[in-house]
Amino acid sequence: MSQARIGLVGLGVMGANLSLNIAENGFPIAVYNRTTSITDDFIASAGDLASNVVGTKSYEELVASLTTPRAIIILVKAGGPVDAVIESLTPLLDEGDMIIDAGNANFHDTRRREAALSEKGLKFFGMGVSGGEEGARHGPSIMVGGDASSYEVIRDIVEAISAKHGDTPCAAHFGPDGAGHFVKTVHNGIEYADMQMIAEVYGLLRDGAGHAPAEIGALFEQWNKGTLESYLVEITAKVLQESDPKTGQPMVDVIVDKAGQKGTGRWTAIEAITLGQSPSTIEAAVAARSWSSEKETRLAGEALFAETPAEAAPIPPVEDLEAALLAAKIIAYDQGFKLLAAASEAYEWNTDLAVAAEVWREGCIIRSALLDDMASAIREGLPHGQLLFAPRFADLVKTGVRALRRVVSYAAITGLPIPAFANALAYFDTLRQGRGTTDLVQAQRDFFGAHGFERTDGGAGHHGPWGGTTAHSAAQL
Ligand code: NBP
Numbered sequence: 503m504s505q506a507r508i509g510l511v512g513l514g515v516m517g518a519n520l521s522l523n524i525a526e527n528g529f530p531i532a533v534y535n536r537t538t539s540i541t542d543d544f545i546a547s548a549g550d551l552a553s554n555v556v557g558t559k560s561y562e563e564l565v566a567s568l569t570t571p572r573a574i575i576i577l578v579k580a581g582g583p584v585d586a587v588i589e590s591l592t593p594l595l596d597e598g599d600m601i602i603d604a605g606n607a608n609f610h611d612t613r614r615r616e617a618a619l620s621e622k623g624l625k626f627f628g629m630g631v632s633g634g635e636e637g638a639r640h641g642p643s644i645m646v647g648g649d650a651s652s653y654e655v656i657r658d659i660v661e662a663i664s665a666k667h668g669d670t671p672c673a674a675h676f677g678p679d680g681a682g683h684f685v686k687t688v689h690n691g692i693e694y695a696d697m698q699m700i701a702e703v704y705g706l707l708r709d710g711a712g713h714a715p716a717e718i719g720a721l722f723e724q725w726n727k728g729t730l731e732s733y734l735v736e737i738t739a740k741v742l743q744e745s746d747p748k749t750g751q752p753m754v755d756v757i758v759d760k761a762g763q764k765g766t767g768r769w770t771a772i773e774a775i776t777l778g779q780s781p782s783t784i785e786a787a788v789a790a791r792s793w794s795s796e797k798e799t800r801l802a803g804e805a806l807f808a809e810t811p812a813e814a815a816p817i818p819p820v821e822d823l824e825a826a827l828l829a830a831k832i833i834a835y836d837q838g839f840k841l842l843a844a845a846s847e848a849y850e851w852n853t854d855l856a857v858a859a860e861v862w863r864e865g866c867i868i869r870s871a872l873l874d875d876m877a878s879a880i881r882e883g884l885p886h887g888q889l890l891f892a893p894r895f896a897d898l899v900k901t902g903v904r905a906l907r908r909v910v911s912y913a914a915i916t917g918l919p920i921p922a923f924a925n926a927l928a929y930f931d932t933l934r935q936g937r938g939t940t941d942l943v944q945a946q947r948d949f950f951g952a953h954g955f956e957r958t959d960g961g962a963g964h965h966g967p968w969g970g971t972t973a974h975s976a977a978q979l
Contacts, residue, residue, distance in 0.1 A: 506532035506556050508659055509564050509574040511587050512605075513544045516631065517577035519638035520604065520663070525554035527662040532556040532567035536578075565594040572599040573656050575629070580605045580765075588615060597623035600652055604629045608769050609647075609680030609687060613849075616648065616679040625652040628679070630686020632866035633665065641665035643866030644673035645689070645858070647682030647851070665865025672865045676858065677851030684773075684845050685858050688838050691770030691784040693734075693867050694763075695834035695922055698787035700738050702920040703823050706909070709918055710817045715752035719743035725824055729898075730831070732870030761791040770841070777844045781837035782925035783830065790921055812917030822905035829902025830926035835876060836889040837929065843887055856880040890933065903930055 506529075510521050513535040521544070524531045531554065535541045538559045545557040558564040565572060572595060576587050584603055591601060601624060603612065612628035619626040627648030631638060644664045646653060653660075653675045664673035676685045700722075707713045707721070719742030726735045744753040767788040774781050793800075818826075839855050846853035859877035862868055879892035889895055910927050913920040932938065944955040949968045956962045 504530070505569045506530040506567050507569055507573070508532075508656065509534070509558075509568050509572065511535070511561075511564070511574060511576045511591075512578035513540050514577065514579075515635050516604070516638045517575075518544055519635055520575070520577060520631070520642075521555065522548060522551055523639055523641070523663045524659060525551040527659070528554070529659050529662070530554050530556070532558055532564055534558045534561065534564040561590045561594055565591070570596065570599070571652075571655060572596070573602060573659075574600070575602045575604050577604050580607050581611075584611070585615075588619070592619070592622060592624065595624055598625065598652070600625040600627060600648075600656065602627040602629050602648075602656070603683075604631050606630070606686065606690070606764065606766055607683050608765070609683040609773075612647065612680040612683045625649050626679075627653070627656075628681075628683035629660075630682050630689065632686060632689055632862075632868075634867070637665065637865050641672070641865050643689075643861050643864065643869070645682040645685040645861060646673070646675045647677055647680055647684070648675075649678065650675060667860065667863040670860065672861045672863060674854075674857045674861050676853045677846065677849075679851075680849065681846070681851040681853055684849075684851075685842065685853065685861075687766050687769050687773070688842050688845075688858075689862060689866060689868055690766035691774075691781060691841070692834055692838040694767035694770070694787035694791070695781075695783040695838075696732075696734050696831060696868060698790050698922040699783070699827055699830050699834070699926075700734060701790075702913075702923055703827055704738070704742070706817060706823065706913065706918055706920065707820075710912070710916060715742040715754050721820060725827075728824070729828055729871065730824065732872070733867060734870075758797070759794055760797050761794045763788070763791045767791070770838075773845065774841050777841070777848055779837075779841045779844050781834070781841050782929050783834040783837055783922045786921040786925040790919075810917075813915045815912055815915045818905065818908045818912055822908050825902040825905035826909040826923060829899050829906045829930075830923050831870075832872070832895050832899055832902075833890065833926040833929055834922075835872070836895075839876075839880070839884075839889050840887055888933070890930070899930065903927070906930075 508529060509532045510517055511534050513533055521531055521533050533541060533555060541557045545552050545555060548555055556567045558567055576584055578584060578587055588601060607628055616626040627646055630645035631642045633642035641664055644660055660673045661671035664671045676682050704718055707718045719739045722735050723739035726739055742754055746753045746756045749756060771785045771788050842853060842855055856877045859873050859880055863873045875894055879894060885891035890899055906927050910924050945966055947953040948955050948966050952965060954963045954965055957964050
């Protein structure tokens with residue numbers, strides 16, 4: 503084979519599958535893995551595609567196998583391993599060559615790496631890839647950040663290997679340096695919220711109505727035929743109807759309720775707070791996973807507060823649960839897009855939110871029937887930057903929020919935790935309250951810290967007459 507168009511370091515789950523996808527799409531690829539026996543095994547199991555793959559045993563051999571300008575994808579564990587690979591590759595590369603980190607990097611790391619490599623004349627891309635193993639093999643959603651003109655060199659490969667919505671590739675360039683990895687981070691943040699809300703519905707039906715997992719799964723299967731159609735609802739239906747081959751029990755019943763997290767949800771929440779945003783549904787989902795890991799504490803709490811009365815109440819009908827899930831989901835997306843817009847402005851990325859919605863329509867974990875309409879709504883212009891204010895989503899939420907209120911009320915009365923739903927509702931109610939309660943917070947701040955406040959009749963920097971306030975009796979309230 504003549505020289506390869508692209509190289510890839512890291513033949514783990516994602517790297518091996520993405521390499522086969524690239525080879526299958528007709529692009530000769532050179533691969534390298536630190537443990538070289540894995541490269542041999544990979545080539546041996548590649549079948550017909552092996553003719554499009556060059557196995558290499560050193561970084562030197564990898565670099566020598568590539569056409570110029572060279573483009574090398576890194577798919578190794580995020581963090582230190584990415585820096586280690588960059589350090590090994592950098593001395594071997596020439597000006598204009600490209601390194602593409604396709605792992606789940608923190609976008610701040612991507613910005614740092616891009617700046618450092620740019621000083622050496624190299625191009626660094628942060629490329630978020632979503633869709634797991636299956637997506638990597640047959641078409642993921644791909645979110646790229648980095649130098650726009652250099653992206654043109656690899657664009658044909660990226661678009662060819664991505665999922666397609668109709669004929670449109672679910673791959674796009676979202677701006678310089680960390681833009682692509684940040685779009686992927688927000689994708690994962692929304693994924694956290696969506697998964698948590700689905701799990702909350704499962705919890706209400708399990709603990710509030712005593713339904714078996716398979717019954718709940720059948721309900722999700724039905725919902726997946728309507729507006730809630732999405733990959734996550736689809737797989738939830740399958741998961742809940744699965745049995746454990748060992749015990750015959752519902753599979754979900756033999757899984758310990760301690761959720762893992764690798765960091766992207768937390769990164770979303772941290773960056774949001776840094777930017778003065780608060781995607782409360784995503785924060786709630788991150789918190790719920792963290793709380794879940796404290797299993798022993800929860801068991802102790804269950805015993806301690808067993809007698810604490812929670813009232814009995816009839817669970818809202820399943821139509822309410824469906825409508826509440828839809829409303830809360832739209833609120834989660836609203837918060838995600840708002841965060842993307844804030845980051846794009848802060849980091850001067852000029853990220854196209856409509857393209858983000860389009861790229862998420864296929865291949866990725868949050869793919870959903872709603873995203874097409876979201877992309878259209880964003881293109882038409884979001885009033886006040888809120889997806890929730892776009893006419894078609896405002897209508898959906900106006901209807902769904904009544905059900906959301908009934909569901910949140912039911913959970914509060916009966917003592918079932920649904921933090922993502924509750925946060926979605928609190929956010930919605932905050933948005934629809936023209937006069938909030940932070941007038942009092944401002945007064946308190948001024949009282950103890952002389953921070954000043956803005957008056958309703960004009961002017962900033964005012965202070966209250968706090969020393970001379972007449973005390974009122976609480977009874978007057
Ligand atoms: P795996 O755990 O399957 O593979 C890790 C790879 O990193 C192996 O090839 C390993 O080489 C290599 N590696 C490590 Br670890 N340290 C290295 C070093 N210092 N130098 C060179 N190579 C090193 O990972 P994965 O699940 O394929 O994930 C890869 C990236 O993709 C991660 O950032 C992950 O978050 C992201 N991602 C994963 C998924 C998913 O569904 N799994 C989805 C989307 C994104 P070795 O064989 O020699 O140990």
